Amino acid sequence: MAFEHPLAVLQPGDLNRDRGDLLNSSTWRFLAQGDSWFSIGQLPPWATSNILYNIRLPDSAAAVSLASPGKTFAQMIDWEWEVKFATYLAGGNLAYQWDAILLSAGGNDLFDAILTMPNVADPAKAALRLLQDPGLVPVGTSVSRYLRPAGWQAFFAAIEGYFTTLVLKRDGTGSRSPGIPIFVHTYDCPQPRQAQAGPGVGPWLSRAYTSYQIPEGDWLPLTTYIIQQWAQFLGGINAALVARGIANPNIRPVNLIGTLNPAPVDSTGPVGDWENEIHPSPQGYAKLGIALEKQITFA
Template identity: 35%
Template sequence: MFMDHLACFTPADLAGSTPPDLSAFRWRLLAQGDSWFSNSRDKLNAHANLLQELVFKGQTAAVNCAGTGNALSHMVDLESSADFVRLLSGPDAPAWDGVLLSVGGNDLIAAARTPAHDAAGNPIPLELRLMRRQTEWGPPSAGVARYFSEPGWATYAEYLRANVKHLLSLRDQGPSAGKPVFMHCYAVPMPRPAGAESNDDLGAASGPWLYPAMKAYGVPAADWAAVSRLMVFHLAQLLKGMAADSEGFPGLFVFDSTTVPLALAAPGSTGISGDWHNEIHLNHSGCFKIARAWSEHIEMVLEGKHLVPVPTGRKGRVK
C-alpha cells in the first residue's frame, strides 16, 4: 500500500503570502515538542526529525511549532510558544484532527544533569535531582537503582503530569476540544561523549548531556547504559500511566517507543553510531524505525480503530 510522508509546515508558512491549503489533506495535525521535533537545519540534513519520517495511508499535514535550536528545551514553555497556543486555543484557531507532542525527554535529561551542589557549594536536596551522591548510594543489591533518586523522580513526575494536564486543558479551550493528543516515549541513549555539531542554527555546539552527569556523580562506566535505561523506562511507565487515566488525561494516546528495536551506540563513541546521531538524538535510521511504528498507532486512533478499555478479565476490542 502506498504511504504518504507527513507534509510538515511551520507557523511562518501559514502566515506567508501563499499559505498551504490544509483542507486538501485528510488529516490535519498540530505539533509541538522538544529537540526530537526540532526544525534545526543540521537535524533536517541528518534526517533526525521524527516528524519527517511519519507516513500515512491518507494525505496528512502537520504544522510544527517546535523550535530550531539544538540546545535542550524544557517542557513546552508556553510563554515562548505563542504560535502553538494561538493555533491550538486562540480565537481564530483551526480545528485540528489531533495534536502531536514530543515532551518530557529533554526535561528528564536536564533533571539527570542537576548537580549535587549549587554554585555556592550548598547541597541540592535529593527531591530536586535524579542522581544520588556516592554517600547516598543504596546497597549493591539494589542494582543500578542505588544511584537513582526516587524523591527526585516523584518531583519530576508531578511536574510532567501538571504540564500535560495544562496542555490538554488548552486543547479543550479551542475548536479541537476532545481531539486526540499523541505522545511518544523515548529510546534509551548510551551515555557517551557525543555532542551536537557546531554548525547548528545557534552557531554553537551543545552536549554531551548524560555523559558528564554520570562522570560527575561517580557512576561506574559499566553501569551507565543501565542507569540510562532505568530513567527512560521510568518515563515510559509514567507516560503510559497518564494515557491509561482517561478521566485525568482525556484523549491522550502514548506510543511506547521503548519497544522498537534500535541499534545502540557504541560506548565511548563520539559521533554517529548505531541508530544515533549524537548522544541523545536519533539519526535517519533511528527516526525511521520509531516513526514508522508510531505512524500506524496514530492512524489507527484517527480512524477510530484503537483499542478501548474494557472491564478486567476481558480482552480489549477494536472500535
C-alpha cells in the first residue's frame, strides 16, 4: 500500500479560514493532542520539526492539532483549561466527527517525576518522585535499583486516571465520535547528555541523574529501562481500563522504541537523529513519522 498523502496539519484558527475545507474534504479526520513531539522541541522553532509533519497516509487526511511544547498529560485532560480540546471532542453541536485521536502524551509528566528532588514540599509531586535517594539505592546490578517502586506505582496510577478521563470524555454526552481509536505513541530512548533545547531550556535527564549521583555509564541503560516500562504500561492500558468498567477503551499504542540512533554521550548539540537531549532532529522525526504511519490502522 502506498503512503502518498501528507497529513495536513491544521491549527484551530484554520477552521474559520479556507484551510478548514481541508478537514471537510479529507477521507480521514484526526484530532491531535500532545507535547513537543507533536509541536516543537527546539529554539528557534524552525530548527526542528515534529512527528505530525512527517506522516504520510494511503488516503487524504487532516489533523487539527492542539499540541504545544511542555504540555503534560495532566494538562491535556483538564477540561477547564483545554476548552478547545473538550469542545472539538464532545461539545455537542460544536463537536466534530473524528476518525481517531492522535496522542503524544506522558513524556513531560515522566520528566517532571524524574526531575523531582527528595526535598520537594508538594506532597502530590513527592508521591510521583521516580528516582531513589542516593543513600537508599540498594546494592545490585539492575538499573531498576535507581527507581522508587512506590513512585512508579503512583505515577502509573496517575497516568491510568488521565486515560480514563480522556476515554470518558470521548464516549460521553456531546461526543460525535464515541469509541474512536486513540493512537498513543511510546517515546524512543534519548541519550542523557548536556544538550539544551535553547538558553535555559534543559537538559533534563542528565541534570536529574547528576543530582541523584547516578553514574554516567548507567544513564542510557536507565533511560532505556524507563522507556521500556512506559511501553509495557501502554501495552496493558486497555485491560486496566476495562477493569475500571470501561467497555471499549480502544487505545492503540504505537511503539517507536528502536527507531532512532542514540546520540554520543559527550555531544552537546544536534547530532544524527537528535536535535537536543530529548527532542529528535528533522531527520529523526522523519524516521518516527514513517514508524508511526505504518501503525495507524482501523481494522
